[in-house]
Amino acid sequence: MSAPGPAWYSHELCFWHDPGPGSGYVPVGPGIEPLRQFAVDPDLRRAEGLVKASGVMDRFTAVTPAPASDEDLLLVHVPEHVERVEAASAAGAGDAGVYAHVNYHSAQAARLAAGACAQAAVAVLDGRFDRAYCLVRPPGHHAEPDRAMALCLYNNVAIAARAAQRHGARRVLILDWDVHHGNGIQRVFYEDPDVLYISLHQDGLFPAASGGVLETGAGAGAGATLNVPLPPGSGHAAYLAVIDRVVEPAARAFGPELILVAAGVDAGGHDPMGRMMCTSRTLHAMTSTMCRLAGELTDGRIVFCHEGGYSAWYQPMLVLGTASAIAGLPAPHDPFLHSLEHLPGQRLQPHQNRVIEHLRTRHPLLAGQLSAAGPGPGGDH
Ligand SMILES: [Zn+2]
Secondary structure, three states, X not given: OOOOOOEEXXXXXXXXXXXXXXXXXXXXXXXXXXXXXXXXXXXXXXXHHHXXXXXXXXXXXXXXXXXXXXHHHOOOOOHHHHHHHHHHHHOOEEEOEEOXXXXXXXXXXHHHHHHHHHHHHHHHHOOOOOEEEEOOOOOOOOOEOOEEEOOEOOOHHHHHXXXXXXXXXXXXXXXXXXXXXXXXXXXXXXXXXXXXXXXXXXXXXXXXXXXXXXXXXXXXXXXOEEEEEEOOOOOHHHHHHHHXXXXXXXXXXXXXXXXXXXXXXXXXXOOOOOOOOEOHHHHHHHHHHHHHHHHHHOOOXXXXXXXXXXXXXXXXXXHHHHHHHHOOOOOXXXXXXXXXXXXXXXXXXXXHHHHHHHHHHHOOOOOOOOOOOOOOOOOOO
């Protein structure tokens, strides 16, 4: 029997979610002439279009997800939160939380996004697919159990981790390379020893004062949160150094049964919401390494879930870089590479390296202060 290959989860209705008229991420109001908010998802449809046009999609099995059930959403969220999202969406417009504006389609799009990630995790655990990519919107990693936040309605990756545990997996590694800190994911698992949350993000970007190196988990989850706040201007070599010197050893020390990646592409060099310099080569290299690591640690089980990405012209290329690596193909031709690759800051800088060295010598999981069996009462210490 041939290998099942990778799966591609997406749904047309995810592209119909729209936070409404505004400018950037701010809705219409004083000083804001209507233009278009970020995360309007024709841009993401263009990303899927490029993956199809390039032929890379032919390597995937396309799967149409089912919407997440109430039971799925309540793995992470309180009922009042779900009711708030449904009500705002039913009204056709409004803020379902804090900067989490919706339209008529948003509640269903959010259920499809969460459903896609949860179903992909279960399918990969069952061996129906080698690995999976979920091209979903709205994103999820800022959503907290009781509130929507910053374009995120339901926490897709957190729900996927809980769904995987409900399906029998115990230890899950979540790697989040969206340029923002995934405060929602961190909050859900902060005291949980069975989910290691690693976030690479731009230091102090959003939310403010969230995702510092000293936030390492609490209670039974002490040591199971690992933040890598890179200085603005970090690029290809800094990101790969973090994967090589922080993520890989932490993952080996933790010993996951499944890896989930919150695979935002807003650390891309042309993204208006961040100040990082990643290229399609960076996304391709990080994705390839994580697939290889999954081969070593989880029998290959890994799921990539789209999060942020706001450059209309560069997001498609970054998604293609990610998808090509998942499919085991070389990095794609990137017509924008010449605008980013030569920048001097693409090499690892001393002030970036200091963050890595701090974590390698001070973080409980890397400094060997906890047993390789894992922190907390589940471990044997
Ligand atoms: Zn982001």
